[in-house]
Amino acid sequence: MTRTPIYYIVVVMTVVLGMSSCIEPPLHLPGQNLDFVMPQVETEMDVVWDVDVDMETDWYYGWDLKDDSIWGYIGYERPSSYEVHRYYKGDDPKAKHTTDEAFSIRGNRFRRYFQFGYYDMLFYSDIDSKDGTQVLVMHEELDSVTATTTGTRGISRSIVDRSRANDKDGSSAIGLLNQPEIFFGAYPENIFISHDLADYEYDPVENVYIKHLETKLRPLVYIYLVQFILYNNEDGKIKGINGNAALSSMASSTNVNTGHTGNKPALIYFNTRMKKGLTVKGRKSDVIGGKLTTFGLCDNEPYTRSGAKYMGSRAALRNFLYYDLVWKDGQVKTYEFDVTDQCRAQAHGGILTVWVDCDKLTPPDPVNQGTGSLFIPTVEDYDEVFWEIEI
Structure with missing residues (x-):
């Protein structure tokens, strides 16, 4: 990568x-x-x-032909x-x-x-969208061009509300957005x-x-490789995933001229796969992985050789990974993990790792079956996104 x-x-x-x-x-x-x-x-x-990025030491999920067919090449390609x-x-x-x-x-x-x-x-x-459904949107003015993306439809508003509750400064995520194409x-x-x-x-x-x-x-779009290492799952209490995941408090736009990201946070939705029975640091583990593209952290400067860490002013914003796990009885629950420090140390892309001890997971509520996942939508549960472009 x-x-x-x-x-x-x-x-x-x-x-x-x-x-x-x-x-x-x-x-x-x-x-x-x-x-x-x-x-x-x-x-x-x-x-x-x-x-x-060191793919030998820090990346355990790997990248096989199926991953490549789903998400494409793992790194940046020449325009x-x-x-x-x-x-x-x-x-x-x-x-x-x-x-x-x-x-x-x-x-x-x-x-x-x-x-x-x-x-x-x-x-x-130019954007090379493989399926022809480009989500990147350019808002062109004479003195600046701002890039945004379309909102994700069919995802529950409750995960947006949960993200808003985790932002300590009271910032309100504008919605759950699609991943921007790399450009x-x-x-x-x-x-x-x-x-x-x-x-x-x-x-x-x-x-x-x-x-x-x-x-x-x-x-102007950065790549994060995301992996969840599940250990102590020998009894199979976690039987799989539904692929849903999201990263919170990422920038919802970027200035194409300067590379400086916008200060309005959003959740970015992405998909994952599970690979069972891998060996991670000598321990048998199941590994969930995926590739996420994003404009980066809010109010942040573009990449330079000397400034790879977070340089923005939105210090109170926290970055959480939300992910679904399917238990052996078929129930689904969404879990969260704070990756703020990892994101700020790799403000322009890198590897995000979550270690999950399955023995310490809180199982879904058996009384309210089928309501554990924040990614299950209803028709009236869509979140509207209104853009306010700052020029």
Whole structure:
């Protein structure tokens, strides 16, 4: 599993046109001005991968072909196409965006004519939804783009209420949301296209002047691998699972330009599988596992090499994993486990582990059979989600 930053080299290539005479580049002195016709600029994205999660020491569930067929590749995959937004600001680098030129590109190269002056550019990768049911939603404004997801329908409101009760600052989860698809973004600002050849590097092969910029293509959705280690279950008191699980107090949105996550918490629903009879630290155990994608923790900065821990201000928010277990008599009960410290130590993805001693589990209430799971819906029990996008 690869957790990045993903570095992304942007090469701006300016083609010199309309020169009054042919002058060899060595004769151009630094700072000398020439008259250009509209320059042609090319951006070229080079994705560099690094930073791996230790899959040998900390991950016990494994990842077989069936897992791959259900949830896909366990890590981040290289994007193949992008949406590009180009904002021209004229001669003022502090100017607000007044126009938005949007383009779709395949591959890692973008070539268009640019006017002289300042530009901001927003790149984000297209979503490759295998079943065609994309849940990621882009709310586009001139100065920022915010990513959210659709709400999960058919899940009981009671699990949302339980999550709200666990938030000590009284924050209210806006609902239970689908996992966002993985995508990446970069936002280089104040790209200056000048008349001055001293700002460029000459390429004698292509007979063009090239301006090199460097920015970072960041993952805007992070991967958590979640595992529940069930031990002392030799008598089979826990016979299985129904696959339902959710992680609370995760960000319900992210700013695509900056990578900073929103401060409205939500539960993120995900599915799990059980593998029986595995050996974990020399002990026979049943292991429940799954892959969760999320925008990350609320009010948190994007991933950097030096800042991988939680940097947000929502200190009172607690992260709980909710999961269903099926007892040998067929009854289902939802359990919870506080993973706040694990999430903050791995604020941009990683492995979350819950150790479950089956001898200490409180069984379902035998009087109220069939009501133990918080994931069982009724028609009138849907939770409405209202978005308030902060620009």
